[in-house]
Amino acid sequence: MARGILIYAEIMKSGYVAPVFFSLCAKAVELSAKLDNAPIYALLIGKLGIGEKFKEGFKASGVEKTFVYVDDRLENYSTEIYSEIAVDLVNEIEPEIFLIGATTQGRDLAPRISSKLHTGLTADCTGLDINEKGQLAATRPTFGGKLMATILCKKMPQMATVRPGVLPFLENPVYKDTEMVYKDHGISNFSSMPALLEFVKDSEELINSLDSAKIIVAGGKGCKTEKGFELLGELACVLGGTVGASRGAVDMGIAPQSVQIGQTGKTVTPEIYIACGISGAIQHIVGIEGSKKIIAINTDKDAPIFQHSDIGYVGDLFEVVPKLIEIFKDKKDK
Numbered sequence: 001m002a003r004g005i006l007i008y009a010e011i012m013k014s015g016y017v018a019p020v021f022f023s024l025c026a027k028a029v030e031l032s033a034k035l036d037n038a039p040i041y042a043l044l045i046g047k048l049g050i051g052e053k054f055k056e057g058f059k060a061s062g063v064e065k066t067f068v069y070v071d072d073r074l075e076n077y078s079t080e081i082y083s084e085i086a087v088d089l090v091n092e093i094e095p096e097i098f099l100i101g102a103t104t105q106g107r108d109l110a111p112r113i114s115s116k117l118h119t120g121l122t123a124d125c126t127g128l129d130i131n132e133k134g135q136l137a138a139t140r141p142t143f144g145g146k147l148m149a150t151i152l153c154k155k156m157p158q159m160a161t162v163r164p165g166v167l168p169f170l171e172n173p174v175y176k177d178t179e180m181v182y183k184d185h186g187i188s189n190f191s192s193m194p195a196l197l198e199f200v201k202d203s204e205e206l207i208n209s210l211d212s213a214k215i216i217v218a219g220g221k222g223c224k225t226e227k228g229f230e231l232l233g234e235l236a237c238v239l240g241g242t243v244g245a246s247r248g249a250v251d252m253g254i255a256p257q258s259v260q261i262g263q264t265g266k267t268v269t270p271e272i273y274i275a276c277g278i279s280g281a282i283q284h285i286v287g288i289e290g291s292k293k294i295i296a297i298n299t300d301k302d303a304p305i306f307q308h309s310d311i312g313y314v315g316d317l318f319e320v321v322p323k324l325i326e327i328f329k330d331k332k333d334k
Helices: 019-033 050-059 079-093 104-117 203-207 226-239 247-252 282-288 304-308 317-333
Strands: 005-009 040-046 065-070 097-101 121-125 127-130 136-142 147-151 158-162 179-182 215-219 242-245 272-276 293-298 311-314
Touching (some): 005 019, 019 097, 019 127, 019 158, 040 050, 040 079, 050 065, 050 179, 065 079, 097 104, 104 121, 121 136, 136 158, 215 226, 226 242, 226 272, 226 317, 282 304, 293 304
Parallel strands (some): 005 097, 040 065, 065 179, 097 158, 121 158, 215 242, 215 272, 272 293, 293 311
Antiparallel strands (some): 127 136
16 A cells, blocks of 8 residues: 655755755645655655765654665766656655655656656646545646646656745754665666766856745836836845846846746745735736735736735835835945
8 A cells, every 4th residue: 555755855956955855845744644644755866975965954854764876977867867766766665645846857857757657747736735535635726827726646656746935844843763775776777877068057046046035026017127127126135135027027028037936937935025016917926925925016006916915005116116225225224
């Protein structure tokens, strides 16, 4: 009988585990409690030494056992090799649930695994739960974000990818004596290994760390020009936050796609989200609904964004934002 929750721990180019893994662990702890305390497992693939490097961090995330596949030749991601390793492990331990972060790598890896296992995959989820029958109920936007659909998988393992930034991290660590189980990767069976020729970091991504920002000042079509976004950048600077944008602003060419927030962009969960000149289409709301406080500034008193805001101000952002910058600059100087 299938039992347990398996989570893929993606190693980023920085050498660290992708943050979405730890938010998936937090959700797995919650799901496990509804599945008679089903064990939580992790899958770790990479170069030599990663098992020891992350053991302590995994102990505080509720993971009972981590299956580790290490070899310096595994440092560079390969869809073929990584998926084969994952499939072999699933066939061995038979988890009832397999969770993967909906990162660039996760979105490539998950469908290959589900195809090989002949099971279903609910992609790009924004919520996970266990229904009254003990099944994984995975929720995701559908019909262009106009509806939220909860999907069930008929076969094991029940697979889902989850957007980074959607699920919160554990408020209180759940400590387990995590066992690191080293497995044979079998890569000698593959005729060729991927070679990384060059890795170029996206400078805009480095500047705009939306995934971890506590304060985000976001702009929409109401910003009108790139200068409008420069104004938002000033406010973000004095607040110690970063800048985001709606798809409308990106489509206008006044903001880069790397800072797009919403269904087709990033999902964020800041302490404070300030929406400037954003109408509030459901596609954008999907990406910000996890924010603790939403403040909206818009000239249209009937803009949908106000229905989702904790604080709303009807006014021109080109008048309001400079005043906010002045106020917070004065406070910063004192």
